[in-house]
Amino acid sequence: MQKLEVSFKNSDSKELKGVLELPTNTQPANFILFAHCFTCNKNFHAPSNISKSLASKGYGILRFDFTGLGDSEGEFEDTNFSSNVDDLLAAAEFLEREYKAPSMIIGHSLGGAAALFASKKLESVKCMVTINAPSNLSHVQKHFESSLEEIEKEGFANIKIGGRSFKIKKQFINDLKKNQDASALKDIKKSLLIMHSPQDEIVSIDHAEELYKAAWHPKSFVSLDGADHMLSTKADSEYVGTVISAWASKYIKEPKTPELETDHEVMANLGASGFTTQIIAGNHHLIADEPVKVGGSDLGPNPYELVSSGLAACTSMTIQMYARRKEWEISNVETHVSYSKKHAEDCENCENDMAKIDSFEREISIKGDLDKTQLERLMEIADKCPVHKTLSSKAQIITKLID
Structure with missing residues (x-):
């Protein structure tokens, strides 16, 4: 796979850093937007493995750090659920401007809820996928329930999540209350795949049931049996990518390309733009290209x-x-x-x-x-x-x- 480091501005002019995974042997016909979990970042194993799996199936997939996390600018304490949704919209605008508008959006944990909210405003998105996602935002408060009184009194509290300390402000709590119905599915008539582990100890599988009940058809559910909430086992995250690719093929159609034929031993075909060249050599299909520095895409x-x-x-x-x-x-x-x-x-x-x-x-x-x-x-x-x-x-x- 080809991995490109990218950056773009959000609505507050903060620079967000991302990684765009691309297939090595073809130009992707469809792009995917990935929303990572609460307090995670683009470099966690699950989003990385899922992205590579999908890129190997021919998709282009963008994962990025939300404001204040990973390599992105801003302070986490000034962000909230709504700002995460806005960051996703900014990422979608970047894809549309530089490549192609996303046709699918994937969200892990709280990122799943944010993905559903964002998809309401993204006409290009045909498919939605949630992975171990909560059905309501009140669930998030469990991470800092013991500190709610301190947050209310002092305006903030330092919370330990996954062994790391994060400052949670009162505005974050208020924003969660404003967006209680994280499913937001009653207004969305798009294909939905809900993936959840029965053994998830962070977000119980009951949330998947609530999401499924609220969703319109076509909707699907896949049990991630044996996986933990973070999909920390490589095999689990790669399986997720494989299943998503197979499921999405029903709803996202690849553009038909003309069959290449020749009476010679070799034939090379190049379109009107770029240098990515399709080659037939005997019974085999190859890709040739030029390096980026001379105007190519370096796909072969x-x-x-x-x-x-x-x-x-x-x-x-x-x-x-x-x-x-x-x-x-x-x-x-x-x-x-x-x-x-x-x-x-x-x-x-x-x-x-x-x-x-x-x-x-x-x-x-x-x-x-x-x-x-x-x-x-x-x-x-x-x-x-x-x-x-x-x-x-x-x-x-x-x-x-x-x-």
């Missing part, structure tokens, strides 16, 4: 890296093929290749390209029970690689225009 190797890959693969195959014929035992062959010229420089000076010398630096590691004579012979065989011969000789390229 550049053309010269593909050429170097062909040389490296052919070299390893040729050595191993010869060794097997000789019945020499080789446990592993590694071929490392670097190309001396930068592709971007070639494009800038294409007219002078004939004056340049193409140079491939190749290093080979051969593991096995071999003596010096055998190793020397295998290094000679490396030069017999067919791709090596092609690159070393003058090739002929015949080009014609077709419809």
Whole structure:
């Protein structure tokens, strides 16, 4: 997966830091917005694992730190549930401005409640997912119930949550009371997936039942049996990502792309923008691209890296093929290749390209029970690689225009 660090401003001009997970081999057709749990941040294991799982299925997913948490600006003590919702709306605006408006929103714990509230104002969102989320905000007060009197009297209290200290102000409590019905589902007619663990000791599964009762169809429930509230086990969070992807495929449609066909061995197809190129090579589909610094998206190797890959693969195959014929035992062959010229420089000076010398630096590691004579012979065989011969000789390229 491709991981990009991003930042954007919220409604109070505070800079919020996020991570955008993207698939490595394609441009995502759909984007997802992820809301982390109360006092958590984007780097917790659950949001990270879920994001990577969804990115591997072709989605782009943005997770970020709410104001005053993680790497984002602001003070946590000045935030509340409403400000979390506003931060989600700012994140959605960022996605729409820079990429594409989110078609799904996911929220973990209190982030689930915030996601439901935010989805009411996000027309692009077709699917909503809650993970171990409360059905009402009064549940949140349990974290600092013993300090409510102090908060009322002093205006604030320092609360220990998950071993960390947070200052909770009276305005936070007042905001919770103002937004008691955290489900907000009576006004939302969007597809909903409720995921909850029966063993959740922080937010009981009764909350999932209340959310389900309040929601419109289509709605689904998946039991996260054996998981804890934080989804601290990697397998649990990866499972969540896999299930969400399968469930969402019914409600979020991938745009149909034309089937690529060719009578040749290889075909490369590039659209009107960018450099992300779809390739058919025999029975296989590949992606080629250019680095970001020269205007690409870096979703695949550049053309010269593909050429170097062909040389490296052919070299390893040729050595191993010869060794097997000789019945020499080789446990592993590694071929490392670097190309001396930068592709971007070639494009800038294409007219002078004939004056340049193409140079491939190749290093080979051969593991096995071999003596010096055998190793020397295998290094000679490396030069017999067919791709090596092609690159070393003058090739002929015949080009014609077709419809």
